[in-house]
Amino acid sequence: MGTWDIGHFDNDTAADFCAGLDEVAEEEREGLVRRALTLAADTGAEDYLDYDEAVEAVAAAALVASQCPGGAPVTSAYGPEKPLPDLPADLRPLAAAALDRVVTEESELAELWDEGGEGSAWRRTVRELRDVLAPAPGPAPEALF
Numbered sequence: 001m002g003t004w005d006i007g008h009f010d011n012d013t014a015a016d017f018c019a020g021l022d023e024v025a026e027e028e029r030e031g032l033v034r035r036a037l038t039l040a041a042d043t044g045a046e047d048y049l050d051y052d053e054a055v056e057a058v059a060a061a062a063l064v065a066s067q068c069p070g071g072a073p074v075t076s077a078y079g080p081e082k083p084l085p086d087l088p089a090d091l092r093p094l095a096a097a098a099l100d101r102v103v104t105e106e107s108e109l110a111e112l113w114d115e116g117g118e119g120s121a122w123r124r125t126v127r128e129l130r131d132v133l134a135p136a137p138g139p140a141p142e143a144l145f
Contacts, residue, residue, distance in 0.1 A: 006118060006121055006122055006125060007076060007125070008058050008059055008061075008062035008076070008125070008129065009059055009062070009074070009076040009078040009079045010076070010078065011055055013051070013052050013055040013056060013059075014055050014056065014058070014059040014078060015078040017032075017036065017055070017056045017059050017060070018059060018078060018079050018080045018081075019080075020032065021033075021080045021082070021084070022080050022081050022082045026082075026085055027085070029080075029084055029085060030084075030085060030087055030088070030091075032060075033060045033063055033064065033084070033087065033091065034060075034091060034094070036053070036056040036057050036059070036060035036098075037057055037060050037061065037064075037091065037094045037095050037097075037098040038094065038098075039053045039056070039057065040053055040054060040056075040057030040098035040101050040102055041057075041094055041097040041098040041100075041101055043101055045101075045104065045106065046106065047106065048106050048107075048108065049101060049102065049104070049106060049107040049108060049109070050108055051108040051109050051112065054101075054102045054107050054108060054109035054110075055109055057095075057098040057099070057101075057102055058098075058099065058102055058109070058126065058129075059079075060095065060098070061095035061096075061098055061099050061129055061130075061133065062074065062079075062129055063079075063080070063084060063087070064087055064091045064092060064095040064133060065095065065129050065132040065133050067084075067086065067087050068092060068132050068133060070132050070135075071132045072132075092133045092134060093133075093134060095133045096130050096133040096134035099126055099129060099130045099133070100130070102126065103123055103126055110122075110123075
């Protein structure tokens with residue numbers, strides 16, 4: 001995988017996804033974010049989630065989280081250069097569901113991080129992102145992360 005660091009945008013696929021956001025009209029950006037999240041969230045638990053779809057979902061979730069209270073702004077040079085419109089709040093639970101799917105055993109992205117020995121550290125960054133999107137009264141289910 002063309003990955004150079006553990007950040008949500010630190011790989012070729014996420015950088016390409018963000019570049020794609022910059023290339024479309026502002027009113028189309030929300031649709032691309034929603035599509036990336038929906039593809040991952042709607043993949044059945046027993047179906048294998050492709051690397052590219054998982055990476056785009058993580059990047060899209062990070063963009064949604066950046067607009068949430070407590071969310072970190074996107075400062076990566078590989079994130080979108082153009083500002084995103086205000087994203088609707090209904091993307092937050094969708095983004096959380098996509099992240100839940102991305103960290104499962106049936107996710108190529110999770111499998112590759114585990115094979116590379118960085119699975120725990122990567123899951124921690126995903127969990128932090130998920131906690132911003134869907135703060136729970138208790139800790140996130142450790143079985144998912």
